Amino acid sequence: MDLSSVQQEILNALIALFQEKKEAIKGQNIASSIKKQPGTIRNQMQWLKALNLIESVQGPKGGYKPTSKAYSALDLASYQEGETVDIFKKGKKVEGATIIEIDLTTIPQPDVCKSEIKLIGDVRKFEQGDDISIGPTPVNNLFFKGKISGRDDVNNKLIMKIQEIHSIPNIPVEDIASKDVVTISPNDSVMEVVNSFVKHDIRGAPVVDEEEIIGMIIYSDVGEALIEDEETKAKDFMRDTITIDFDEPLISAVKKFRKHQVNRVAVVKDDELVGIITYTDxxxxxTAIGIDYYQDKDI
Structure with a gap:
């Protein structure tokens, strides 16, 4: 389907806003997103509705929604059936954005390896020179890291100079998890926790009560507790524990680091603690994965 550049911009903006908000989008919000006059949006919406690319919703919460035909018109039909692929800018996830296609355009020239990245989301959130990371991709668990060198607002694409490409191996977490786990008692004082961390040269440990994992303490938790009272008990400042089964693939651990914004996960077998896996592991x-999911909170 042949659409004008303005119609493509409007449709891309509508889909991006709809995916982010999950509700009908008002014309003025689209206009603000792509810096067009509201009158231009209204006029084009009549054509897009006639082409069955959008539907209008009446009422106070009314606005516009993209149809399945809209996704097809922009070559985004596969997104409706596939998994999301996240994109990060300066180490932080860009909300409402997901990668649809990565086209390596200069493979024969390794010193200028570039890619075209098609995405759903507001492409205007990115500027030339931004450091970005992408991944993991489905199936092959690929991660890309690079720098934005251009932007195509009409086709909703980014041009990235690729610096690194990595793939997470398909191995179980037990293969690299630390087996000699230092644990904390729920009644240990904050000073006892500090001494344990220093003695074993660690920055975090699970809190275990009668062989049951009841929490996790990391270095920053200790600092906050020390300010309050040196006699504060571990059970009073521990955080919830994130666990993973010993036989789950390594990529699952990486996804948990990202989802929960943590750097260590307890490895369990039949609900029993058998190890710890950290981002550092x-x-x-x-050697180097090249992906910063978050700003080095605690390792």
Whole structure:
């Protein structure tokens, strides 16, 4: 279907806003997103509705929604059936954005390896020179890291100079998890926790009560507790524990790091603690993964 550049911009903006908000989008919000006059949006919406690319919703919460035909018109039909692929800018996930296609355009020229990245989301959130990371991709668990060198607002694409490409190996977490786990008692004082961290040269440990994992403490938790009272008990400042089964693939651990914004996960077998896997363990296994899901909170 042949659409004008303005119609493509409007449709891309509508889909991006709809995916983010999950509700009908008002014309003025589309206009603001792509810096067009509201009158231009209204006029084009009549054509897009006639082409069955959008539907209008009446009422106070009314607005416009893209139809399935709209996704097809912009070559986004596969997105409705596939998994999301996240994109990160300066180490932080860009909400409402997901990657649809990565086209490596200069493979024969390794010193200028570039890619065209088609996405659903507001492409105007990115500027030339931004450091970005993408991944993991489905099936192959690929991660890309690079720098934005251009932007195509009409086709909703980014041009990225690729600096690194990595793939998470398909191995179980037990293969790289630390087996000698230092644990904390729920009644240990904050000073006892500090001494344990220093003695074993660690930055976090699970809290275990009668062989049951009841929490996790990391270095930053200790600092906050010390300000309050040196006699504060571990059970009073521990955080919830994120766990993973010993036989789950390594990519599952990486996804948990990202989803829960943590750097360590307790490895369990039949609900029993058998190890700890940290973001550092993954880095060591891969030498360098090149993906910063978050700003080095605690490792």
């Amino acid at each position: 993954v880095l060591r296994r891969l």
